[in-house]
Amino acid sequence: MRRFTLTTLRNFGMGKKRIEEGIQEEAEYLLKQFHGTKGQPFDPRHLITYATFNVICSIIFGKRYGYDNKMFQTFIALLVENSEIFASIWGKLFNAFSALMEWVPGPHQRMIPNYAKCREFVLEEAQEHRATLDPNSPRDFIDCFFIRMDQEKHGEASEFTMENMVACCIDLFTAGTETTSATLQYGLLILQKYPEIEEKVQEEIDHVVGRSRMPSMADRGQMPYTDAVVHEIQRFIAFASMIVPRATVKDTLFRGYIIPKGTMILPVLISALHDDKEFPNPKEFDPGHFLNEDGTFRKSDYFMPFSAGKRICTGEGLARMELFLFFTSILQNFKLKPITDPKDIDATPLPKPTGRFPRPYKFCVIPR
Structure with missing residues (x-):
């Protein structure tokens, strides 16, 4: 599934002009909402x-949705x-003791009905695709x-089933x-805290891109400064500080230690992203x-917000493109105005097990 997905994403322009134009189009819709x-x-x-959801929609469904679409x-x-819910204690217990937790009331009871509704949404789109499918023009x-x-369809062991889709x-x-x-x-929150950095980015945008x-x-x-700011946002927040478990497929020598075959490995990305020798x-x-x-x-070999190796994030190219284009489009058109003193903005992450999320905030955007 991973190999097929990665190949398909690349065929549809992940990291290339086709996807770039889709992100630029979505950025225009977002800017209208900001205005x-x-x-x-x-x-x-x-x-x-x-x-960001609509960018994925354009790849999976071949279309975008209006922000006011209720089904969307x-x-x-x-x-x-x-x-x-999955990241909460309820989700963890349900995952570990599903037979028991089926009888225990709690928010975990909503997970399977929620998934069923999401499944219906995808299947409805899939049925429309099946009816109009042209095998020569996906x-x-x-x-x-x-x-x-x-x-x-004649292979008994095929992984290409509706459930897997x-x-x-x-x-x-x-x-x-x-x-x-x-x-x-998170990036927009950080730039409110450091208006001098926002100003330097906007100066570079005006010089290289202009307003037209x-x-x-x-x-x-x-735009080396803007590129550095986008990288620093990812490094600083270290969104996925520890990623999903891996396992060694053979006895592995690592820095003088033997890690036996089958050992569970928990990669701690923040140890590289916050390494004090590489990043003072x-x-x-x-x-x-x-x-x-x-x-x-x-460039830095310690910059690995998407993990590393053969199991690196499938959508790394797409995410890099989205971050650069959305950030620059917003800062090209708006000045960020915090509703509190920039010195009082709390940029520490919320303690969530699924990632390092920004604290909820409101702000104003002023057209430039």
């Missing part, structure tokens, strides 16, 4: 989540609720999955929305961590 706040305080959480809003709310991820299903789609939505959305929200067109990925090479004062937000003395961008 609609008319300089009044608002919570950006839902708008940013809808924008409900689907997102169900996925978010399940993610939060439009999106679901079309590609159907084509592969038809190719393997639904599971893959929901996994892509869950993994591809919340992480990027939270990083964008949307930022593009081709601009990134000429790692708990301080400093774009200089990714800048050379001459102002050019500095």
